[in-house]
Amino acid sequence: MKDVEQAQGILIVGEEACAELVGRKEAFEAVEAVFGAMASGEARNFPVVREAIGHADALYGFKSGFDKAGMVLGVKAGGYWPGNADKGLTNHQSTVCLFDPDTGRLSALVGGNYLTAVRTAASSAVSIAHLARKDAKVLGMIGAGHQSTFQLRAAVEQRTFEKVVAWNPHPDMLPRLGAVAEELGLPFEAVSAEEVCAQADAIITITSAFEPLLLKDWVRPGTHIACMGTDTKGKMEVDPALVAAATVFTDEVAQSISLGEAQHAVASGALSPDAITPIGAVINGAHPGRTSETEITLFDGTGVGLQDLAVASVAARLAEEGGRATRVAL
Known part of the structure; x- marks a missing residue:
């Protein structure tokens, strides 16, 4: 029973591991693939929630979706805190939650700050390439x-x-x-x-x-x-x-x-x-x-949320394969 619980634990992938494992090539390929899946009807973004929270001039929201081609389901939660630079933090703060499409079980928590930057850059790079x-x-x-x-x-x-x-x-x-x-x-x-x-x-x-x-x-x-x-x-x-x-x-x-x-x-x-x-x-x-x-x-x-989920899925896979993720029970 303990082995089953361990196998079903949640992967935790931190910002440092994301930055080391997901480079421009991996991000480009993930974003290009999910854009193609969206156009062919195999991937869908869900409605975005984005609101001013009335504190710290911050915008906070959720982006989510499901990529059937890549079997990636999840949500990115986070937003923009304009005063963070003065605190030594990036203004964009986010975390990606990935779920098992077959069961709905939470499968991974992935740091989203670096991935937001690298997936946004990959998106413009895809547009330049094409x-x-x-x-x-x-x-x-x-x-x-x-x-x-x-x-x-x-x-x-x-x-x-x-x-x-x-x-x-x-x-x-x-x-x-x-x-x-x-x-x-x-x-x-x-x-x-x-x-x-x-x-x-x-x-x-x-x-x-x-x-x-x-x-x-x-x-x-x-x-x-x-x-x-x-x-x-x-x-x-x-x-x-x-x-x-x-x-x-x-x-x-x-x-x-x-x-x-x-x-x-x-x-x-x-x-x-x-x-x-x-x-x-x-x-x-x-x-x-x-x-x-x-x-x-x-x-x-x-x-779009599917960009975040695509690169977060890559980060989770590479982190698990390379022993760079922590697995915990919920």
Whole structure:
């Protein structure tokens, strides 16, 4: 009986183990696969709960879903505490709970902070891999917060980039990105947001803005934009007119139009929800993706629960195989 109880215990996978076991390659493959499963109807996100708690200016919520293809069921609980940086903590705090799809039994608790950053970076990297021009040479970064370095490292692996240009509302944060670019052997230049658009072939926005940082007239034909910061009603990183003028792809259409970057263009009637394509359709070969060298493509990365569950499942499996997880009885 004791052996049965031990086998049915809960795996505890901490942040350190997640960071050591789940790299960019593992995250990319997990996120790409789950986007494909979503597009083919084999994986489904459940409605998101996200609320301001009325304390510490924090947003807290739940993202959950079931991936039948990968047999992953679970929920990510957590949110955004803007004052955490002053306490030496990351602003995003979360934990992933995984359940056995066959029994409903809680099977693992996985630290979600590192995984949130690496899966978000994997999402934009998947979009660059499938939508950016093959000859993209200059990578633009809008934002230099905690997640920006993850974004930069993942993005440069998708194309033969020769330079990084970046802008951030607080310029004093840009040296962090510059140091990563130098480590990667890429020239780095801090410029205005307009100049990022003038130079970049692919642009990642990763901010918490509530107003457009990129305007339609700034963006060159053929640019790919990965909008990764807008995940709440009211947020906005790019001009809605730019969204309406681009060919728009997303992780999940329902979230894109309700709380993603497309929410404003859709609300104004400038963009039809039917014009937004799940990137999983491109991954599965059901949609061609980019169709010309002059087309502006935009990926609305809203951040779906299935991304978190996919990378957490990988972390749990690798931690158990490598003896890096603790197993406890509930």
